[in-house]
Amino acid sequence: MKVFILGLCFFLTSAIAASAQKKASASKTNSPHSEQEIINLSKKKWQWMADKKADTLAALFHENAMFVHMGGSWGKEQEVNIIKSGGIHYKHADIQETSVKFIGNTAILLSKIRLLAVVGGNEVTNPFIVTEVYVKEANKWTLGSLSFTRLMGN
Known part of the structure; x- marks a missing residue:
């Protein structure tokens, strides 16, 4: 037994x-979310930034989006205006590593990049870890936050 x-x-x-x-x-x-979908959206965003497609980017950016740069932080309207005016021209982002994590309807994408940009008329290249936060509302992804963290010694 x-x-x-x-x-x-x-x-x-x-x-x-x-x-x-x-x-x-x-x-x-x-999974209701696709890592590749977010990676592709991020790549499109970098191309739109290089092409200065401010109106296309404005549609991607959430109304309450926040942007953190080496020189400060601001909201959607100022970021779109900076791109339109050429205050920052994101010429090329060489994406070296990417990862995506999901929390509910939020996607957090981390990318290690080497960014070629024109800032205040000067062409500069900097290594960054970029954090992009996307939020899915009404079955559409929007960018809620874009933050640049400069890597030292690279």
Whole structure:
């Protein structure tokens, strides 16, 4: 009888573990969000910035978006105006590494980049870790935050 009960416990434990593994792998493959979708959106954003497509970027930027640069921080309207006026021209972002994490309907993308830009009429190249926060509302991703952290010694 002890052997039967022990065998039954082993069988039930194995069945529960197999069911949990199946659910875990199903939730990974059926994720409502796609890392690649966010990576592609970020790449488009960099191209739009290089092309100075301020109106296209304005549609991507959330109304309450915040932008953090080496020289300060500001909201959507000022960022769009800076791009329109050429105050900052993001000429090329050489993306070296990228990762994406999701928290609910929020995507956090980290990129290690080497940015070629014209700032105040001077062409500069800087290594950055860039944090982009995207929020999905009404089935559409918008950029909620863009922050540049300059890497030292690169």
